[in-house]
Amino acid sequence: MATIDTTRSTHEVLNQPPRLEPLNLFEADLALREGLERELGGWGADRVRELGALAGAQETREHMWRAEHNEPRLRTHDRYGHRIDEVELDPSWHWLLRVAVERELHSLPWGDPQPGGHVVRAALFHLWSQASGGVMCPVSMTYAAIPALRDGAPELAAQWEPRLTLADYERGALAGMAMTEKQGGSDVRANTTRADALGDGSYELWGHKWFCSYPPCDVFLVLAQARAGLSCFLIERGPGMEFQRLKDKLGTRSLPSSEVEFSGIRGQLIGEEGRGIPAIIRMVNHTRLDCLIGAAAGMRRGVIEAVHHARYRHAFGAPLIEQPAMLNVLSDLAIESEAATTTAMRIARSYDDDDAPFRRFATAVMKYWTCKRAPAHAAEALECLGGNGFVEDSGMPQLYRDSPLGSIWEGSGNVSALDVLRAMVKEPDGLPAFIAECELAGGADARLDAHLGRLRNSLASLLDAADPQFVARRVVEDLAVALQASLLVRHAPAVVADAFCAGRLGDGGRVYGTLPAGVDARAMIDRALAA
Ligand SMILES: Cc1cc2nc3c(=O)[nH]c(=O)nc-3n(C[C@H](O)[C@H](O)[C@H](O)COP(=O)(O)OP(=O)(O)OC[C@H]3O[C@@H](n4cnc5c(N)ncnc54)[C@H](O)[C@@H]3O)c2cc1C
Known part of the structure; x- marks a missing residue:
């Protein structure tokens, strides 16, 4: 029977992990x-x-x-x-x-x-x-906003870009966006906000937006119906734009997201009248990249907090980090985080290379997948801290609350998955460029080769299927893990690539913490956060 030390004070604090010391988040990653x-x-x-x-x-x-x-x-x-x-x-x-x-x-x-x-x-x-x-x-x-302005309205870009790109918080300007209306966010063609041409090249906007970003922004890109159809406009905050209330949101509570009424505010056309969606898509492609970087960042933070806690917290006579079930959870969280970061950085480079087919396709696939994986990742990381993870002091509730946003904003899950299907049909260079990138690891891992083989077969039959949309998520998921595996096989240490292929392409389980036996969990955790 365990003996209890009766000389100890009943309120001496034992077994609470120390605060995370200041850490250079770049050096550690x-x-x-x-x-x-x-x-x-x-x-x-x-x-x-x-x-x-x-x-x-x-x-x-x-x-x-x-x-x-x-x-x-x-x-x-x-x-x-x-x-x-x-x-x-x-x-x-x-x-x-x-x-x-x-x-x-x-x-x-x-x-x-x-x-x-x-x-x-x-x-x-x-x-x-x-x-x-x-x-x-x-x-x-x-x-x-910059690429949308440069493409669609060079004269507005010339006017606004100097302030929008200034690294000066007081003198610079910020841009926001208002597309979503009560009757439809994904389906923006349902927008009823009206743009009346004034005859001098500018327009007056009338209507309501159910979501508008940060009200203090200086300019906003807005969709509204003009004579030729849905069009994109630049408006400058001022009279004729009235913020009605701030959203009472699940997460990102520090950020004021708003509802706004337009009553005759002046707008300048971006792109052509009736071509509002292609004009704003130039913007949305870049914010989608940020959704996936942000989701990867949330995972990284979850890994740091979970590993730190498990190193110091003891249960049943040993630190949590030495207990096999916890080792599996932590290493599984770590490989997901590494896969997300590695993919985000690769896709960011395609924006530098101006590699349009790969960029467009890979952003859609990985925005869907990384943002979908984030809430379950945050929940699991939170659980590693036990009850403390559920309490605000730990910071984990904020991480958890914020985590679903990326998958709603700039294209909810289904809409993102359907966007990939649409891209397969409308932009036929995208899928081959994506598959070619995955195949760069061909022959290096049998599980990846087998996965790519199955993927090619399902893609070949997809567009002939009775209802491709019904299986869209499954196909996009298979594409996403193929790219992640390919990048990790080529660039990550063998232990990480092996665990990823075993857990995501092989016989891993369905929740985090179900990597199959034989992976080197300790090495992955040490790589994720040096002790
Ligand atoms: C914190 C926050 C900030 C935001 N900021 C902005 C902003 O700054 N500017 C802005 O314009 N908007 C903003 N939004 C709005 C956001 O972009 C929309 O909520 C989002 O696009 C979804 O639109 P919706 O809410 O109308 O949902 P809906 O379009 O009604 O979608 C509801 C559900 O149906 C699914 N769905 C839709 N179409 C299909 C289909 N064809 N097949 C299958 N399923 C489908 C969607 O995936 C979703 O799950 C913000 C939202 C949040 C939460």
Whole structure:
């Protein structure tokens, strides 16, 4: 029978893991470091390292906490009854957003383009998303607005780009987006917001948007119905644009997302009248890249917290990290995180290479898959902390609450999966480019070869199937793990690639923590977070 030491105080705190010491989130992340080098972003390592240190600093954690727990409030009128539409934001929100802007997370590849610009930005975005998912919304929108403006309205780009790309929080400008209406978000053709041509090249917009991003943005890209059909406009925040309320959301609670009414605000056309969807898709493709980087970042944060906790917490006489069932869970979380980061960095490079067929297809596939995997990953990482993980102090509830957003925003799960099917038909170069990338690892792992063989067969019969949409998710999932496996087989240490192929292509189970016997779990955990 165990003896109890009766000389100990009943309230001595035992067996609670210490606070995570300040950690350079870049230095600690081998998958990110290697990805940055491999995808030609090595020249940015110093600036990425600098942000990695800040992202893992105690000061940043405190700002995150304050911004999350001091939620924004909308003040629509002043005491004289004048419309003001001001959002009160905690100073910590401004601190977090300022860091992102001053480090050019909204603009890096656009200013002075050099090979690897999108890759360096992706690494910065990955790190700062671990500090604040909320501020990354206006950061991402601003980054993504530039290609839409350049393509669709060069004169507006010339007017706005200098401010939208400025690394100055006070003098620069931010861009937002308003597409979604009550009657349809995925199906934006159902939009009823109206754009009346004024005859001088500009339009007046009338209608309501059920979701609009960060109200303090200076400009917004908006969809509205013009005479020739759904069209894309740039509007400048001001009279004629009234914010009605902020959304009371599950997650990203520090971020004010809003509902807005347009009553005659001036809009400038982007692209052609009636071609609003292609115009805004230029923006959406870039924000989808950020969704997948953000999901990978959330996984990375979950792994750090879970591994740290398990190293210090004992149960049944041993640290959790030495207990086989926990080893399986932690290593499974670690390979998912590494696969997500490695894929995100590869896809970021396709934006530098201007490799349109691969970029377009791979972004759709991996946006679907990485964002879908994120909530279960966050839940499992949270569970590694036991009851503490369910309590706000741990930070895990915020990670969990934020995790489903990526899979709703910029194309919900089904819509993303159907987008991949559409791309197979409408952009016939995309699928072959994607498969060719997967095949670069051909012959290196029999499980991957077998998976690619099955995939080719199912793709061959897919478009002839009675109802391809019914199986869309399954096909996209198979494509996604094929790319992840191919990248890991070529670039990751053998233990990681082996575990991924065994767990995701072989006879692994269905939830995290079901890697088959024989994988080197300890090596994967040590790689994920050095002790
Ligand atoms: C925090 C947050 C911030 C947001 N910010 C913005 C913003 O800044 N600007 C903006 O414009 N919008 C924004 N949105 C809105 C978001 O883009 C939409 O909610 C999203 O596109 C889905 O649209 P919906 O809500 O109308 O759902 P619906 O389109 O009604 O979809 C409901 C469900 O049906 C599925 N579905 C839809 N079509 C099909 C189909 N053909 N086949 C099978 N299933 C289908 C979807 O996958 C989804 O699961 C934001 C949303 C959130 C949660």
